[in-house]
Amino acid sequence: MLTDEILDKYEMTVGIECHVQLATETKLFSGADNDARDKSPNSVISPIDYGLPGMLPVLNRKAVDLAIKAGKALNSPIAHVSRFDRKHYFYPDLPKGYQTTQMYQPIIEAGMVSFPLENGKCVNVRIHHAHLEEDAGKLTHSGEYSLVDLNRAGTPLIEIVSEPDIHSAVEAKAYATELYHLMTYAGVTNGDLYHGNMRFDVNISAALKGSAELGTRSEVKNLNSFRSVERAAEYEFRRQIELLEKGEKVIQETRGWDDAKQKTSSQRNKEEAQDYRYMPDADIPPIVLTDEEIDRIQSDVPRLPNEWRAILKQLDLDYPQIETLLYAENDYRGVIDILGMIENVIDDSKKSKFIANWNVNVLIPLLREPSFVSTDIDYFALESMIYELVEQNKLSSTNAKLLFRELASLDKLPNVESYATDKGYIQVSDEDTIILIVDEVLHEPTSKKAIADFKNGNEKVIGFLVGQVMKKSKGKANPELAQKLIRERIV
Amino acid sequence: MTNISEIKDQIKDTSARQVVEKAIKMAKDKSEYNAILNLTEERALIRADKVDSGLIGGKLAGVPFVAKDNFLAFGAPTTAASKMLENFDAPLQATSVEKLEAEGAICIGKANLDAFAHGGSTENSAFGPTKNAVDMEKVAGGSSGGSAVATALDIVPFALGTDTGGSIRQPASFNGVVGIKPTYGTVSRYGVVAMASSTDTIGVLANNIADVELVMEIMSGQDVRDMTTLPDFFKVQDKPKSNQKIGIISDFMTDGVDIEIRDKVNEYVDKLRADGHTVEEVSLSMIEYALAIYYIIVPAEISSNLARFDGIRYGHRANSVKTLAELYGKTRDQGFMTENKRRIMIGSYVLSSGFFDAYYLKAQKARTLLINEFNELFKTYDALIGPVAPTTAFKIGENITDPVKMYLNDIMTVPASLVGLPAISVPAGYNKSGMPIGLQIIGPMRSDASLLSLAKSEETKQWINQ
Numbered sequence: 001m002l003t004d005e006i007l008d009k010y011e012m013t014v015g016i017e018c019h020v021q022l023a024t025e026t027k028l029f030s031g032a033d034n035d036a037r038d039k040s041p042n043s044v045i046s047p048i049d050y051g052l053p054g055m056l057p058v059l060n061r062k063a064v065d066l067a068i069k070a071g072k073a074l075n076s077p078i079a080h081v082s083r084f085d086r087k088h089y090f091y092p093d094l095p096k097g098y099q100t101t102q103m104y105q106p107i108i109e110a111g112m113v114s115f116p117l118e119n120g121k122c123v124n125v126r127i128h129h130a131h132l133e134e135d136a137g138k139l140t141h142s143g144e145y146s147l148v149d150l151n152r153a154g155t156p157l158i159e160i161v162s163e164p165d166i167h168s169a170v171e172a173k174a175y176a177t178e179l180y181h182l183m184t185y186a187g188v189t190n191g192d193l194y195h196g197n198m199r200f201d202v203n204i205s206a207a208l209k210g211s212a213e214l215g216t217r218s219e220v221k222n223l224n225s226f227r228s229v230e231r232a233a234e235y236e237f238r239r240q241i242e243l244l245e246k247g248e249k250v251i252q253e254t255r256g257w258d259d260a261k262q263k264t265s266s267q268r269n270k271e272e273a274q275d276y277r278y279m280p281d282a283d284i285p286p287i288v289l290t291d292e293e294i295d296r297i298q299s300d301v302p303r304l305p306n307e308w309r310a311i312l313k314q315l316d317l318d319y320p321q322i323e324t325l326l327y328a329e330n331d332y333r334g335v336i337d338i339l340g341m342i343e344n345v346i347d348d349s350k351k352s353k354f355i356a357n358w359n360v361n362v363l364i365p366l367l368r369e370p371s372f373v374s375t376d377i378d379y380f381a382l383e384s385m386i387y388e389l390v391e392q393n394k395l396s397s398t399n400a401k402l403l404f405r406e407l408a409s410l411d412k413l414p415n416v417e418s419y420a421t422d423k424g425y426i427q428v429s430d431e432d433t434i435i436l437i438v439d440e441v442l443h444e445p446t447s448k449k450a451i452a453d454f455k456n457g458n459e460k461v462i463g464f465l466v467g468q469v470m471k472k473s474k475g476k477a478n479p480e481l482a483q484k485l486i487r488e489r490i491v
Numbered sequence: 492m493t494n495i496s497e498i499k500d501q502i503k504d505t506s507a508r509q510v511v512e513k514a515i516k517m518a519k520d521k522s523e524y525n526a527i528l529n530l531t532e533e534r535a536l537i538r539a540d541k542v543d544s545g546l547i548g549g550k551l552a553g554v555p556f557v558a559k560d561n562f563l564a565f566g567a568p569t570t571a572a573s574k575m576l577e578n579f580d581a582p583l584q585a586t587s588v589e590k591l592e593a594e595g596a597i598c599i600g601k602a603n604l605d606a607f608a609h610g611g612s613t614e615n616s617a618f619g620p621t622k623n624a625v626d627m628e629k630v631a632g633g634s635s636g637g638s639a640v641a642t643a644l645d646i647v648p649f650a651l652g653t654d655t656g657g658s659i660r661q662p663a664s665f666n667g668v669v670g671i672k673p674t675y676g677t678v679s680r681y682g683v684v685a686m687a688s689s690t691d692t693i694g695v696l697a698n699n700i701a702d703v704e705l706v707m708e709i710m711s712g713q714d715v716r717d718m719t720t721l722p723d724f725f726k727v728q729d730k731p732k733s734n735q736k737i738g739i740i741s742d743f744m745t746d747g748v749d750i751e752i753r754d755k756v757n758e759y760v761d762k763l764r765a766d767g768h769t770v771e772e773v774s775l776s777m778i779e780y781a782l783a784i785y786y787i788i789v790p791a792e793i794s795s796n797l798a799r800f801d802g803i804r805y806g807h808r809a810n811s812v813k814t815l816a817e818l819y820g821k822t823r824d825q826g827f828m829t830e831n832k833r834r835i836m837i838g839s840y841v842l843s844s845g846f847f848d849a850y851y852l853k854a855q856k857a858r859t860l861l862i863n864e865f866n867e868l869f870k871t872y873d874a875l876i877g878p879v880a881p882t883t884a885f886k887i888g889e890n891i892t893d894p895v896k897m898y899l900n901d902i903m904t905v906p907a908s909l910v911g912l913p914a915i916s917v918p919a920g921y922n923k924s925g926m927p928i929g930l931q932i933i934g935p936m937r938s939d940a941s942l943l944s945l946a947k948s949e950e951t952k953q954w955i956n957q
Contacts, residue, residue, distance in 0.1 A: 048584065051799040054563045054574070054585060056717050086795050088842075090819050097798020148803065277842035279791055281852065282689035287716055434512040 001381055002238055006245060011215050012237045016167035016175060016229070017201040019157050020183050021135065022066045023190045028134045028156035029057030029100065029284075036151035037195050049154040051095035056283050059084075063156035063296050064287055065106045066188045067132050070158050070297040073182035074127050076111025081288055084132075084281040089274050091260040092148045101159075103278045106131035107287060108158070114306065118319055123171050126163040158188070164203070164214065169237065173230035176200055180226070184330050188302045191330060193224050201227050204236040206244060215240065216250040220264050221255050232257045253298050286371045286432035288346045308339060311346070321360045328364045336367070341380040354387050355380075362401055366408060375411050382407055385416040389426070393478050399425040429478040431485065434469070437477060438485045441468045451490055462486060492698040493645040495705060498554050507542035507553030508599070511535050514555040517646045524622045525559075526631070527557060527600040531566025534883060534931075535599045542595055548741050550709065553593030557641045558651040559634075560601035561608055561684040568917045571684045572616035573606040575800050575826030577806045585682025586717070587651060587693050587710045594709050599647065602637030606828040607797065608653055610634050612899050614891050615830045622887070624666040625926060629884040632662030635696065638821050639666040642696045649697035649706050655686045656785055657879070657904025659694045662915035664879035664929020666700055667918045669703050669946075670696045672904075673939050675706075675911030676721040679714030687792035688719075689909040700917070700947040707939065728944035735873040735945065736944040737763060738773030740933075743877035745904050752878045755919040755928045759876065762949055773875065775867055777861040778906055784861065785843050785905040786898055787854035794838025800826060858909050866912045869935035872925045874942060876932050878903055879916045883926035903931060913939040917946045 016386055022430055024034050048055045071078045077138035085103045086098040108130035114121050119446050137153035139146050139461040160179060166172050191197055191444055200223040207213035218240070220232040240250045255264040255344070303311075312322045329338045338359055345351040351491075363379060366372055386404055389395040395403065407413060420426050441447055447468065450461040462483060467481040502510050515535065518527050528874045535555070540554040540807035556565050561571045563581035589597060605615035613621040613636025621636040622627035624643035631640045635652030639662035642650045652659040654672035663670025678693035685691060695706040704727045739760055744753050751852065756951045758771045800810035802822030809821030827835070841850035880900050890897040907914035912933050919930035934942040 050804050052581070052582070052805070053569070053571070053684040053799070054561075054581075054680075056681055056685075058716060058718055088795060088798055090798070090801060092801075092803050092815070095799065095804060098795055190826060210676075275843050276842075277794070277839060278847075279795060279842050282687075282792065283685075283719065 001370050002241060002245075006241065007238075007359065009208055010237070010241050010244075012167055012169070012233065013112050013164045013205050013207065013217075014172050014233055015164035015203045016162045017170065017203075017347050018160045018162075018164065018176070018179050019135075019201075020070070020158040020160065020179075020189045021197045022063050022158065022188060024060055024062045024066065024156055024250060026060055026062075027154035028063050028132070028298060032154065033056075034155055036155070037192075039151055039437045041147070041149035042151060043349070044152065044277075045150045049095065050150050051097070053205040057281075058180065058229050059284055059287070063132060064107070066156075068289070068294055068297045069129070069186045069301050070113070070130060070160075070183060070188045071108040071189065072301050073186040073304055074108060074111040074113060074130060074160065076127055076130065077109045078289060079105060079109055079287075080105050080290070081105065081130075081286050082107040083286045085278050086281050091136070092146065093139050093150075093153070095137065095150060095153055099134060099136065100281055100284070101133035102131035104280070104450060105286075105319050108160075113162075113175065113178055115174055116309065116319065117170065117174055120319075123166070123174065125165045128161040128163050130158050130160040133159060145232070152186055164205075167223070169230045169234040172202065172233040173226045176226045176229040178305065181326055181330065184333065185304050186209045193489050196224055199224050202229055202232055202236075204240070206237050206240040217253050218250065218252065218264075219254050221254055221267070222457045223257055226362045228257055228259060231262055233263065235317060239264070242335055251362045298426055303339075303343070311342075312356060315342075315349070315356045317356055317360065324360055325356065328359070328367070332367065335374065337361075338364070341383065344380060351384075351387055353381055354390070358383050358386075362404055363408075366405060373409065374411065377408070377410060377413050379408070382413055382416065389417060393481070394426050395420065396427050396475065397481065399427065399475065424474070424476065426476065427478045428473060428476045431481065434473070434477050434482055435485055437469050438482060438489060441465060441472060442486070442489055454490055493648045494697070494699050495551070495554055495648045495702045498648050499552075501552040502542070502663055505537040508536060508554055508582045511539040511555050511597055511599060513918050514646055517644070518525070518600055518641070518763060519532055521644050524624070524627070524631075524644065525603055525619050526621050526637040526644065526646070527602050528560050528570060528572065528616075528618055528637070529567035530600040531564070533596055534566030535597050535688040536661055536756075538597045542597070547595045548598075549594030550705065551591060554595070554648065555597050555599045555775060556591065556647045556651065557600045557602045557638060558585075558588055558598055559604050559608075559638050560587055561604060561653060561686075562599055562601075562651055563684075564601065564628045566598065567601050569601065569684070570618070571607050572604045572618060572827060573828065573831070574617045576684075577617070577807065579806055583682060584712050584733075585693075586679035588682065590710050590712075591651075591706070598643075599900065602635070602650055602652075603631075605634035605830065606659075607684065607793075607831055608634040608655060608658055609793065609828070609830045609834055610922055611657065611897055612885075612887075612890065613637060613662070614887060615829060621889055623809065626884065628886055629926065630889075631666065632665030632880075634662075635670075636662045637643075638696050638733060639663055639670070640876045642666070642668045642698060645698075649695055649702050652694055652696050653683060654692050654694050654904075654908065655688070655690050656789060656815040656908045657901045658930070660879050660904050660914060660929070661697050661900065663916040664696075664918075664926060664931075665884035667927030667929075668696050668698055669700055669918065670694060670916040671706065671939065671943070672704050672907065672914045673725075674721065674913040674936050676719045677725060677913070677939060678710045679712075679717040679720050681714055681716040687789040688796060689792060690789060690911070692908075700943050702951055704940070704943050704947075708941075721937070726940055728940050729942060730950050731945040732873065733767055735768045736866060736871060737768055737770045738872040739770055740778070740875050740877040741772045741774045742778045747867075748881045749883065749922070750880055751922040752881070752883070752928050756777060756878055756930055757875065759919050759930050759949065765840070766948065770876075771872075773872065775861070775864045775868070775906075777857065777864045780857050781861060781906040782898065782902050783907060784854045784857050785901070785909055786837070786933050787850050788858065788909070790838035791842050791851050792836040794842065797827070797831065797835055802868050817844040823937070830894070851898050860904065862910045865912060866935075871914060874934045874938070874945060876930060876933050879929035880904070881930045883922055883924075883928060907933045912936060913942055915942050915946055917950070
């Protein structure tokens with residue numbers, strides 16, 4: 001059993017390689033459809049993808065553009081000259097006998113990813129580099145035979161290689177999440193984790209704290225969720241410590257993650273690693289980029305997570321609220337523009353605060369209700385109208401939420417104010433009307449004790465009186481106004 | 492010797508069908524030369540009929556040609572002269588073939604070569620060697636041996652070839668025809684079975700320079716399917732620039748080269764001088780390393796380009812294997828020739844970790860020095876000349892057991908390949924035993940048309956059909 005005391009002797013060191021499938025229409029070197037989802041095997045391949053003799057790669061400039069955008073998200077300079085190389089090995093999912101990748105001169109140079117944790121700590125993970133490469137196909141093994149599907153062969157990837165700057169499972173998960181945000185915000189990938197748009201290879205080692213050398217690492221490959229990154233890191237850390245505590249050695253090896261068992265298991269030893277015989281790919285001229293081209297392409301990149309964090313902090317949102325918004329932006333991308341609604345009113349601090357809070361507290365919880373079906377209505381327009389009504393004291397916050405829930409599931413927005421009036425949601429802010437109700441309440445016998453208590457300095461009972469007014473007005477009275485009038489009357 | 496304009500006259504006088512039938516008949520009559528592996532008879536005749544009925548036209552309407560069998564083309568398998576692709580039917584055609592067909596040319600067959608173009612004699616074909624057009628005891632040269640012999644035998648007026656280190660120029664010289672290895676990137680490599688990506692070029696062999704010019708004009712040009720193609724630049728020149736400054740490469744005029752070959756080169760120099768050009772001796776200090784550079788870089792690229800022949804998706808697949816490793820091993824053992832395997836092994840070796848820097852990287856650095864040296868010379872000289880090969884065609888079987896001796900035959904053709912320069916091989920006469928001698932003219936990048944123009948002005952038929 002590993003006690004906390006033992007665990008505390010060791011430091012975890014993690015480096016992560018992340019494969020990101022790029023959101024291009026076509027493959028990295030062919031005109032074949034890059035969307036292999038739900039396609040029958042070998043139906044979206046061109047002769048280039050299945051390695052027909054005489055075929056030559058034609059570099060997809062869109063993939064280069066996306067790599068340039070990824071570089072911005074990673075705070076990395078873009079190489080003015082980068083090249084492709086060939087990585088050789090024989091496997092049936094690799095049609096040409098080599099993977100076209102960037103070994104020697106990658107397009108994305110060293111950079112840095114920084115992100116906050118819930119405890120307030122800011123984690124900085126250096127990026128060693130990131131490079132463009134093509135994905136391989138997929139094998140399905142049966143007892144007697146194996147089937148090859150090359151639909152995914154040639155899909156453009158960037159591989160983001162971090163330095164070993166991660167020191168806990170929580171940080172590993174947060175780093176993976178941050179890459180996901182960065183790559184989706186920058187429009188580099190569709191971020192469909194279920195379909196393997198992002199895959200993580202996690203290198204983990206354990207060493208005694210203060211030790212000058214890192215421990216022997218193991219690599220857990222092909223993780224496709226943030227949670228599995230966290231769990232695998234934690235599992236491996238503990239497994240290695242158990243070995244070290246028993247005086248055994250950690251073997252440098254590749255391990256697989258079994259999500260059902262929540263365990264890793266040995267796949268193959270790195271000692272048997274093949275010699276990939278890297279060499280420059282003479283079929284593809286170098287990618288040569290000027291600063292002007294790089295700037296032009298990167299100018300399309302919208303605000304990235306850290307910029308949003310700063311903005312949202314200014315709007316008085318806290319860490320969980322901010323992270324909720326950042327996630328929701330990805331979850332509803334293309335359906336509802338969560339952050340775009342805030343962006344629309346970014347210069348109006350009052351309204352942007354309202355919209356940000358509304359999105360966190362009302363819209364997102366509603367969207368996440370399993371029974372809720374979103375429609376095509378313009379949520380920004382709806383929130384804006386509600387904001388106006390609240391500002392004009394025509395809606396209480398309670399009624400605003402009720403109104404929103406009702407309207408959010410309509411196919412078309414009605415005139416919000418007339419609808420609210422018809423439904424009786426509009427609150428009364430007319431002093432003459434409210435005074436009548438206030439007087440009525442104050443004259444009721446049940447109010448006597450409260451009035452006396454108030455006069456004796458018990459401020460709290462005013463809430464009871466306001467509540468009575470609200471009840472009598474069927475919720476329509478403006479509570480602030482009611483309170484003000486009650487105070488005036490009692491004193 | 493048959494040329495394109497004569498063929499076009501014959502088509503006018505008779506019909507495309509008759510001309511194509513004649514070419515096919517001649518190919519069959521001369522089958523003992525083994526110049527053509529497979530005829531594309533049915534498709535060729537259909538196309539000939541379309542020419543005759545006016546459905547197909549163009550600058551080469553009805554003109555027959557053969558393509559080296561590493562060009563993907565319809566009508567017959569594309570074998571690359573290998574067991575690996577013995578039954579491989581291409582689903583598409585090479586850009587070069589498509590461009591010729593768009594001008595009405597008719598491919599009548601696929602010419603023999605050293606399997607996967609590895610060799611300089613066409614003895615490495617899985618389907619037997621091609622015999623020299625002049626002396627059947629001798630090699631055709633290679634690797635475009637079948638293309639050279641089919642042209643020299645007048646089966647067709649021109650043939651397509653590939654030149655990676657001399658594979659057009661050397662067989663052209665061995666059989667007394669004209670051959671061009673264009674500037675790297677002049678003609679699209681799309682649809683041609685790759686050998687070495689950084690030096691592979693597509694060119695043509697013909698009986699005279701005008702025909703080479705015509706075919707090059709049609710085939711050349713940028714192709715979106717080959718990123719290494721250059722923007723269009725090839726334009727036939729009416730006449731050559733006068734008073735050219737020409738360097739004769741003294742490193743290629745040493746005792747290691749047959750005296751009769753050197754004599755013919757010197758005769759050519761005399762003619763150039765008589766026509767007002769200046770010819771001076773030049774020397775390149777890096778040229779002695781060219782062969783070593785070539786036989787490191789090219790096998791490295793071969794080992795990579797031939798990795799796709801694994802028996803999984805197309806081509807030969809070994810039977811009764813139990814494991815994946817066995818499938819790969821047996822398939823490649825059975826599908827490749829000895830020379831293919833030798834080059835794959837050399838290439839894998841020079842790329843393997845621990846040897847990459849010492850071999851591959853060093854060779855690339857030396858290549859850069861060679862490139863610089865040529866560039867420096869071309870600041871002064873319009874063109875360089877020398878022999879194509881140190882000997883005329885040798886006996887079949889003479890060098891086959893000695894790969895180094897065989898490689899030495901490439902010593903004068905590989906420099907232009909490593910640098911990417913255009914180089915042409917033109918007939919310069921015959922030796923005493925009647926074997927053709929070729930002369931090589933090398934120019935700066937994109938000087939293809941001016942080299943042809945210069946050679947055309949010196950073209951003479953005095954040695955033909957002696």
